[in-house]
Structures are given as C-alpha cells and as structure tokens.
Amino acid sequence: RAKSAGSGLFARYDPQMHSGLVERLQLGADLRRALDGDANELQLHYQPTIELRTGDIVGFEALVRWRHPVRGMISPVDFIPLAESTGLIRPLGRWVLAEASRQAVAWGFDQPGRALTMAVNVSGVQFDQPDLPQIVASVLAETGLPPDRLCLEMTESVLMTDTEENLAVLLSLKDIGVKLAIDDFGTGYSSLAYLRRFPVDTLKIDRSFVERLTGAAPDAALARTIVQLGQSLGMATVAEGIEQYAQFLALRRMGCDLAQGYYFSRPLPAGEAGRLLRDPAAIAA
Ligand code: C2E
Ligand code: MG
Ligand code: MG
Ligand code: MG
Helix, strand or coil, X not given: CCCCCCCCCCCCCCHHHHHHHHHHHHHHHHHHHHHHCCCCCEEEEEEEEEECXXXXXXXXXXXXXXXXXXXXXXXXXXXXXXXXXXXXXXXXXXXXXXXXXXXXXXXXXXXXXXXXXXXXXXXXXXXXXXXXXXXXXXXXXXXXXXXXXXXXXXXXXXXXXXXXXXXXXXXXXXXXXCEEEEEEECCCCCCHHHHHHCCCCEEEECHHHHHCCCCCCCCCHHHHHHHHHHHHHCCEEEECCCCCHHHHHHHHHHCCCEECCCCCCCCEEHHHHHHXXXXXXXXXX
C-alpha cells in the first residue's frame, strides 16, 4: 500500500492504522493465551430453539463468548474474524465443538427418545481444512454425542466458494451423520441449483427478514418465500431473531418449523440454559 501511494518504501505514519495493527496483534496474542490457558475466558452461551407448533425446546445453539481480563466481554462478531485471520479459528473451532458436545451429553441429548439437537457455528475458514470431518468424528467419539444430535451451521459462502472441495467435506460430514444448516439464509447469493446439490437439512431465515414482518412497512414476502423454499426442498426452516409476539404468530402461520430469538430467550450461560431445559414453562411461547 505504501508503494502504490508513490511514497517509496515507507508508509506515511498513520497513528490510527498503527494502533489498529498493534491492537490486532495484541488481541491475537491474548486469544492464543485464552485458548491455552485455563482461566475460562472463553465460554459458550446457549440459545434455545423452539418448535413453533408446540412451543417445545428442541435444542440449543452454542454461541462463543470471550471475557477478556482487561477489555471485558468481546463479541464473537469482533474476535471470530481475528481468529480466522490468525489461524486460531482451528483450535477455537475444535474447542467450541467439544465443549458444546460435552454440554449436550451432560444435558442428556444422547438419551434415546430425547430429540434434542446442539447447533454449532462453523466458520468458512474451517471448511478450508479438509480434515474437518475427522475433527468432528473425533469430538463425537470423545464426548459420546450421537452424530444426529449435532447440527453444524455454515453461511452461504461455504456453498459458493471452493464449491467442489466444500461439497466433498459436506458429504463426508453427512456420512458421519451430523445435521447441516445454512445460517443467515437469504443474505448471500446461493442459487437454487447450489442449494439442491448440497446435503443441507435446515435453512435458518436471517433475522433481517423476521424484522421486516413488523415495523413501518411490513413485508412478509421474503420470509414466506424462504419457508416455502425449505418445504419444497424438504428442509426444515428456523426463523432467527424473533423479538415480538406478532413475528412469532406470522412465522407459525407460514408453516415455519422452528425459531430462536429474544422473545423466547437470550443466549444463556450453561447453568441457566440447563434450568430452562428442566423447566421450559419459563419460555414465552
Ligand atoms: P449467528 O450464528 O447468526 O447467531 C445469532 C446471533 O444473533 C447471536 O449473536 C445471537 O445472540 C443473536 N440473537 C439471537 N436472538 C436475537 C434476537 O432476537 N435479536 C437480536 N438482535 N439478536 C439475536 P452473537 O452471539 O453475538 O453471535 C454473532 C455471530 O458470531 C453468530 O451469528 C455467528 O456467526 C458468530 N459466532 C458465534 N459463536 C461462534 C462460534 O462458536 N464459532 C463461529 N465460527 N462463529 C460464531
Ligand atoms: Mg448460527
Ligand atoms: Mg444466524
Ligand atoms: Mg444472523
């Protein structure tokens, strides 16, 4: 960048750029330490998934949290990209998988007759590693979670970039028997043709389409289209980010299968999520 600016070898000093770089390096070192250490800086919170027809809890999504000793809570929106650019997503991703699977077994997801699913977010960068299926298989073996109790969430970009390689990885994951979901569905550019080729079980309708159901200029067309798309492809649909009763009703009427959102529950620390599972009357639906 310095060269293209025509200023020779050295970049003009930009305090903002400098502090940004130093900050990222420092934060990367901190994240490495958090992963190695045993101070429990990294934790998972769990947000329930609700069956719209019955109001039952049918599972949880694990969402990573980083309690930095100096900066306090750092959002995954801020540190997942850092983990991706530093390669730390690999150990972090494995840790999330193992911790969520261990928790699922502790909650009895492995018991026959309890049809509960633990969903884990998997970064596109993790799909660049062809050994992702082996990692998943070894975590399942270590924790004893049956494969069909685990759902891996990925974004549409996994379908659209390195398509052939990622398709092979997804087919191996299906062979293991885990469920696959497309997160934030509708925000990317995946075509119908792609969607058909990939062994996807679930579409998660992005929160922006749920938001549009209510508000100043209500619009139900996109949410309805995704629900119908899921139905015609034999995929379950999950609405993300339900905050209002009216959104809950609208999606249930459309035939959407499942939902998550603050209306039901925020993501909770393991202890509180476990209490909710034992006493689901606390759920708004
Ligand atoms: P996501 O997988 O789409 O997760 C949903 C996000 O929406 C979560 O934010 C959740 O707390 C939030 N949310 C849930 N219900 C509502 C609602 O009713 N209203 C609003 N406004 N928000 C709601 P969070 O936990 O900050 O995570 C953000 C993103 O970070 C996730 O989006 C996911 O892409 C990523 N992420 C989180 N944990 C992990 C992880 O373990 N691994 C990877 N690779 N990514 C993760
Ligand atoms: Mg997700
Ligand atoms: Mg999402
Ligand atoms: Mg989303």
